[in-house]
Amino acid sequence: MKSSFFKKTAQLVVTMMLVTALVPVLAFADTASTDAETTAATTTDSVYTDVDTTTTDSVYSNVYSFEDLSDHWAKSDVEYLVSKNIINGVSETSFAPERDITRAEFAALVVRALGLTNAEAPASTFTDVPSDAWYASTVAAASNAGIINGYDDETFRPDAKITREELAAIVIRALDHSDIATNVSDPEEALKNYTDADQIIWAQKELAAAINTGLISGMTEDTLAPEAQATRAQAAVVLKRVFDILSQIQK
Known part of the structure; x- marks a missing residue:
């Protein structure tokens, strides 16, 4: 027992x-x-979106030593925008300055630069912008402010790479939204020195205004390359110039 x-x-x-x-x-x-x-989840949200403020800002917003910007022409402008939480890197050590930027990404950056409130914008009416997409609120805010338009078929094409022509039009509308006059009385005169001005599809006035205000420069002394896709570096530099103009007006 x-x-x-x-x-x-x-x-x-x-x-x-x-x-x-x-x-x-x-x-x-x-x-x-x-x-x-x-x-x-963090990696998925932050690697390429450049816009999800719930994750990307907190991870990369204070990084100033991107390895691929060490001797890049856009270094100072990029770092300034990073310090203002307007643009971010694609990783802790990389900015990918020569990577193309999408329409959705640029819409979000402009919304940040202007300080637009996403929550106040109505839902997007574009057929290809799902309500749960990371860019839904920023696209709606930019569209509601008249800064970015869609296409005749009611699409926005968020993943399409933005062209230099589109980029110029968007930043000019951004200044117009902020009541900053940008109108050019004679667009043809402003564009006459560029041999490829005839390749501008629809934004002659906007490109002329962007050149006149110093937001956009030519790719060379006599070419604009309006149909070329804009890079992250180019987008950052243009946004920095917009930010400078807005800052001067607000003083």
Whole structure:
């Protein structure tokens, strides 16, 4: 009888020791899984969007030493905008200045630069802007302010790469929205020195105004490359110039 009692007691003690030993392991496994899921979510939101303020700003907004900007012509303008939480890197050490920028990304940057409130904008009416997309509120805010338009088929084409012509039109509308006069009385005169001015599809007035206000310069002394896709560096420099104009007006 005593032997049976001691045997059962010994088995109980061994079982308790095993459970005690496993608890930290299981707890660590749960923590590791949670951390991995959090990291995956953060990376997904912040690597390329450049706009999700809930994650991207807190991760990259104070980075000033992007390795791919060390000797880049847009370095100072990019770093200034980063310090103002207007633009971010694509990682902790990279800005990707020569990467193209999408219409949705640029819409979000303009909304930030102007300080527009996303929450006050009505829902987007564009057929290709889902309500749960990261850019939905910023596209709606920019569209509501008359800064960015869609296409005749009621699409916005958020993932399309923005052209220099579109970029010029958007920043001019941004200044117009801020009651800063940009109108050029003779667009043809302002564009006459550019041999490819005939390649401008629809934004002759806006490009002329952007050149006249110093927001846009030619790709060379006599070319504009209006149909070329704008890079992140070019977008940053143009936004910095917009920001400078707005700052001077607000003083």
